[in-house]
Amino acid sequence: MAAQTKPVLHGYFRSSCSWRVRIAFALKGIEFEQVPVNLIKDGGQQLTEQYKALNPMQQVPAVEIDGITLSQSLAVIQYIDETRPGPRLLPGDPKARAQVRMISDLIASGVQPLQNLYVLQKIGAEKLQWAQHFIDRGFQALEPILKQTSGKYCVGDEISMADICLVPQVYNAERFKVDLRQYPTIKRLNKTLLEIEAFKVSHPSQQPDTPADLRA
Amino acid sequence: MAAQTKPVLHGYFRSSCSWRVRIAFALKGIEFEQVPVNLIKDGGQQLTEQYKALNPMQQVPAVEIDGITLSQSLAVIQYIDETRPGPRLLPGDPKARAQVRMISDLIASGVQPLQNLYVLQKIGAEKLQWAQHFIDRGFQALEPILKQTSGKYCVGDEISMADICLVPQVYNAERFKVDLRQYPTIKRLNKTLLEIEAFKVSHPSQQPDTPADLRA
Structure with a gap:
């Protein structure tokens, strides 16, 4: 090499x-x-x-x-x-790849940009409620999607880019004190993933x- | 078939x-x-x-x-x-593909989510300034990137997903009365693309x- x-x-x-x-x-x-x-x-x-x-x-x-x-x-x-x-970080099957990208983009376009540092600085005093609102909104959509697509991981039984997006977003949710009890699938996946060396x-x-x- | x-x-x-x-x-x-x-x-x-x-x-x-x-x-x-x-909507070369995705995500994660209808409804009275601010911020980053990557289109001379993202974002910029004179590369690409049948x-x-x- x-x-x-x-x-x-x-x-x-x-x-x-x-x-x-x-x-x-x-x-x-x-x-x-x-x-x-x-x-x-x-x-x-x-x-x-x-x-x-x-x-x-x-x-x-x-x-x-x-x-x-x-x-x-x-x-x-x-x-x-x-x-x-x-x-591989995306599955070989085009439909599964599309689901991985859909979940990844839901987080990367639909949640994270609305609760990042720059935006929260612009929001000011209401920033905690703002962040919680947008994370909750995203997770309420993500939970039923993951219920359908997940196996051991977000899409089936192979780790993918979707898992790579999920865990850091759950970390942010915890920082902003979002109540995760409403999202059992998200919680389960996050727990499983955090036990993997690459996530640690x-x-x-x-x-x-x-x-x-x-x-x- | x-x-x-x-x-x-x-x-x-x-x-x-x-x-x-x-x-x-x-x-x-x-x-x-x-x-x-x-x-x-x-x-x-x-x-x-x-x-x-x-x-x-x-x-x-x-x-x-x-x-x-x-x-x-x-x-x-x-x-x-x-x-x-x-x-094809993404080029064959991995580096060019990465540039197409980078430009697409800059728009799809870095600009559009911050000026969509739902967010502007939450922002309320300040919504025009908010939208302008985030579009300007994105375009100020996009302009030097496109200056480097573009040929006839956003990345080289082949139409790609980056062009698909650019034109609708420029349309939004115009709706929100963003001054596009600062962004000659964006303006040029948008004009070229709007002449193509698929965009029309x-x-x-x-x-x-x-x-x-x-x-x-």
Whole structure:
């Protein structure tokens, strides 16, 4: 195998989109470097001109890989899947692939963007209720979908991009004190997935930039 | 070729996510049926129990195809691309595919969800400024990306899912009176794309549910 430069993940320990990419690297067994981008410190390190050159949206993650720089976590994950060996992150069957993408996009377009740091800063005082509202709305849709599609994991019995999206979103739900008792399927899947090594090593409590008081 | 049931698109003439799916069908030359879901009338027909069974997120579009029901426009578009002949909607090269997905997701996760009807209803009186802010923020990131990736279209010289996402988002920008002069690449691509038949026939001004006063 040719010597290759390791991919570089510019991310933040608590960013759910950064966590998605970390899970994908871990599932594939890909070594990567992490460059922490602290979203809080110095008014937000993602706002520097230096970082803007990596991701003009001034969000994490940004990934340098194979000579290109990619942002948008699902684009990164699918690129990794299409270019790297190891367990596939999308199933082979087109209908199952579509279900994986539907679930992933429900979270990545329908929930996460509405409760991310930037939006909550714009919302101000009502931010906790706002975040809870949009996570609940998404989970109320996700629960019946997952009841139909899931086996051991979100779609059947193979881990996929849908699982990669689910776990970090549940983590956010817990941060925002969403009552998860209404979502037994989501809870079950999350619990199962959190026992898997790739989800453990990539967890926000285990990263190089995790503050000491948040380490598990 | 076996007789197949036509796909059914549950959508709304002015929904940018419905328009994305209509463009994909048109580019592929796929005949489909449309069932209008009026997002305004009767307090919103997407909120009925009947529609909720099709898409638990109570958003358009929902597409019945090959015996399954899919929501999330990019999942639908990629399913169509993977199962139907005709011009491909994602390029063959993995890096170009990743760029197409990055641009598509920047719009589908980074812009559209923040200015859709449901969110603007929650925002209330400030909704125009809110929508403008998030579209501008997205376009400020998109412009330098497209300057790098574009040829005749968003990524090189082949029409792709990125173009399918761009045009409806520019339509929304115009509705919300965003000043597009700052975005010459976006403007150029949008103009080129709007001259293509598949973008014309799928346009919000041309749909079965377009009100008479909005017909072009």
